[in-house]
Amino acid sequence: MTNRFPPRGRTREDVLAELEARKDEDVDWRGGRIGLYTHFGGDDVLEIAKDASRMYFSENALGPRAFPSLARLENDVIAWTLGLLNGGDDxxxxxxxxxxxxxxxxxxxxxxxxxxxxxxxxxxxxxxxxSAHPAFNKAAHYLGVEVKRVPVGDDFRADADRMAEAIDDRTVMLVASAPQFAHGVIDPVSDIAELARDRNLWLHVDACVGGFIAPFARELGRPVPPFDFSVPGVMSMSADLHKYGFTAKGASTLLLSDRAHRAYQVFEFDEWPRGHYASPTIPGSRPGGPIAAAWAVLSYLGRDGYLRIAGEILDAVDRLKAGIAAIDGLEIVGDPPLTILSYTSEDYDILAVAEAMTNRGWFVTPSADPRAIHMGMLTMTHAPVVDRYLSDLARSVEEARSGTVEAVERAVTYGG
Ligand SMILES: Cc1ncc(COP(=O)(O)O)c(C=O)c1O
Structure with missing residues (x-):
C-alpha cells in the first residue's frame, strides 16, 4: 500500500480490472461458502436492484423538494413494510x-x-x-443511555420474568428480538409487550433479520409467534430491507406504531445562517440508490415472490437441520424457527470441527456462548450446497473425533 495520492488517472479498463482482481481475495459468498454479510434472493433480484440503484446513483434523498420521486419511493417502501408488519393507520x-x-x-x-x-x-x-444485538449498546453509548442485559432462558429466548425483575425507576425502554442473531430464536414479544404496557415503557422489537422473512414463514405455516405491531405495546421496530428484503445494502426501516412519536425522532435546528434544518435519521445526504433499489425489489417480487424465496430457503434450512441432527454428537442450539441456526457438540470439540470445515474451504463463524458453529443467515446461495456442506461436515466430525484435526482458539468475532 502506498500513501501517495494517485498522481495520474488510469483508464477505466485498468481500474475495473484491478477491482476485479482484488475481489479474488474475498470469500466466495456466491458459492454459499459463508452465511454472513450477504443476502441473495436470485440473480434476477440482484439485477433489478442494481439497475434501480444506478438510475438513482446521483440523486439525494436529503432534498425531497428537488427529488419528490425519491420521497414517494421511500413512502411506498415504508407503507408496504408497515402493511407487512401490521402497522395501524397511525x-x-x-x-x-x-x-x-x-x-x-x-x-x-x-x-x-x-x-x-x-x-x-x-x-x-x-x-x-x-442476546440482543450489540447495536443497542452502540446506540446507548452514542446517546448517553445505559443498557442492562438480562440472562435469557434455557431455550435462549428472552425471559420476561427476569426482565421484569430488572426494571427499576430508571428504566425507560425494553427490547425484544425477532429473531435474535446468536441463536436465531424469537423472543416472547407478547409477554414483554405486556410488561411494557403495565410499566409504561417503550418497547422496540428488533426484526432486522425477521422483518422480511418471518411474515412469509408464518404464511407458509411455520410456527412464528406474534412479534410485530399486531402486539399492543410494540412502539418501534427495525426491519432490514438489505437482509431478507434482498435489496441493495444501505437499506433498513425504523417503524413507529404512532406517528405522533416522530417528534421524538426528528432532529431540528435553526441557529445557523442557512435556515431551518430537520432530519429524521443520522445522515445528512442520503443516497437515492438504496431507496430506489428497495422500491424496485419489493415491487418486482411482491408477496408471491417473497413467499417463493422464503419457502426455498426454509426448505434448505430444514434439510441442513435434519442433516446436522443425523450426524452423531451434533446438536442444534435451541429451536430456531427461521433462517439462522448454530450447532454444537458435547462429545468432541466443535472448534476442531470448525477447523476441519475451514480446511475444506468453508468460511466458518464460531459462536461464543454456547461454543458452537454459527451458520449466520441462510439465503438462496445455500440451497444448492446443502448436500456438499453436510458431507464435508460428516468427514470433519470424523476428523475431530479421531483427533486428526485440532481446535484452534481463534477470536470469536462478528464484524471487524
Ligand atoms: C438481530 C440483528 N439486529 C441488528 C443487526 C444490525 O444490522 P446491520 O448490520 O444492518 O447494521 C443485525 C445484523 O446482523 C442483526 O442480526
Missing part, C-alpha cells in the same frame, strides 16, 4: 442505512419520549435480553 416510519441506524434511531426516539413521559429519569436505562 403508524409511520423512515428508511435508514441499516439495522444499526434503525436501532440507534429507535433508542433515540425512546429516550426523548421518556424525557416527556418519565421526566424524573435523569439517567435512562434500556432493559434488554443478553
Amino acid at each position: 403508524a409511520a416510519g423512515s428508511m435508514t442505512s441499516g439495522g444499526t441506524e434503525s436501532i440507534l434511531m429507535g433508542v433515540k426516539t425512546a429516550r426523548d419520549w421518556a424525557r416527556d413521559t418519565h421526566p424524573g429519569v435523569k439517567e435512562p436505562v434500556v432493559v434488554a435480553p443478553y
Whole structure:
C-alpha cells in the first residue's frame, strides 16, 4: 500500500480490472461458502436492484423538494413494510442505512419520549435480553443511555420474568428480538409487550433479520409467534430491507406504531445562517440508490415472490437441520424457527470441527456462548450446497473425533 495520492488517472479498463482482481481475495459468498454479510434472493433480484440503484446513483434523498420521486419511493417502501408488519393507520416510519441506524434511531426516539413521559429519569436505562444485538449498546453509548442485559432462558429466548425483575425507576425502554442473531430464536414479544404496557415503557422489537422473512414463514405455516405491531405495546421496530428484503445494502426501516412519536425522532435546528434544518435519521445526504433499489425489489417480487424465496430457503434450512441432527454428537442450539441456526457438540470439540470445515474451504463463524458453529443467515446461495456442506461436515466430525484435526482458539468475532 502506498500513501501517495494517485498522481495520474488510469483508464477505466485498468481500474475495473484491478477491482476485479482484488475481489479474488474475498470469500466466495456466491458459492454459499459463508452465511454472513450477504443476502441473495436470485440473480434476477440482484439485477433489478442494481439497475434501480444506478438510475438513482446521483440523486439525494436529503432534498425531497428537488427529488419528490425519491420521497414517494421511500413512502411506498415504508407503507408496504408497515402493511407487512401490521402497522395501524397511525403508524409511520423512515428508511435508514441499516439495522444499526434503525436501532440507534429507535433508542433515540425512546429516550426523548421518556424525557416527556418519565421526566424524573435523569439517567435512562434500556432493559434488554443478553442476546440482543450489540447495536443497542452502540446506540446507548452514542446517546448517553445505559443498557442492562438480562440472562435469557434455557431455550435462549428472552425471559420476561427476569426482565421484569430488572426494571427499576430508571428504566425507560425494553427490547425484544425477532429473531435474535446468536441463536436465531424469537423472543416472547407478547409477554414483554405486556410488561411494557403495565410499566409504561417503550418497547422496540428488533426484526432486522425477521422483518422480511418471518411474515412469509408464518404464511407458509411455520410456527412464528406474534412479534410485530399486531402486539399492543410494540412502539418501534427495525426491519432490514438489505437482509431478507434482498435489496441493495444501505437499506433498513425504523417503524413507529404512532406517528405522533416522530417528534421524538426528528432532529431540528435553526441557529445557523442557512435556515431551518430537520432530519429524521443520522445522515445528512442520503443516497437515492438504496431507496430506489428497495422500491424496485419489493415491487418486482411482491408477496408471491417473497413467499417463493422464503419457502426455498426454509426448505434448505430444514434439510441442513435434519442433516446436522443425523450426524452423531451434533446438536442444534435451541429451536430456531427461521433462517439462522448454530450447532454444537458435547462429545468432541466443535472448534476442531470448525477447523476441519475451514480446511475444506468453508468460511466458518464460531459462536461464543454456547461454543458452537454459527451458520449466520441462510439465503438462496445455500440451497444448492446443502448436500456438499453436510458431507464435508460428516468427514470433519470424523476428523475431530479421531483427533486428526485440532481446535484452534481463534477470536470469536462478528464484524471487524
Ligand atoms: C438481530 C440483528 N439486529 C441488528 C443487526 C444490525 O444490522 P446491520 O448490520 O444492518 O447494521 C443485525 C445484523 O446482523 C442483526 O442480526
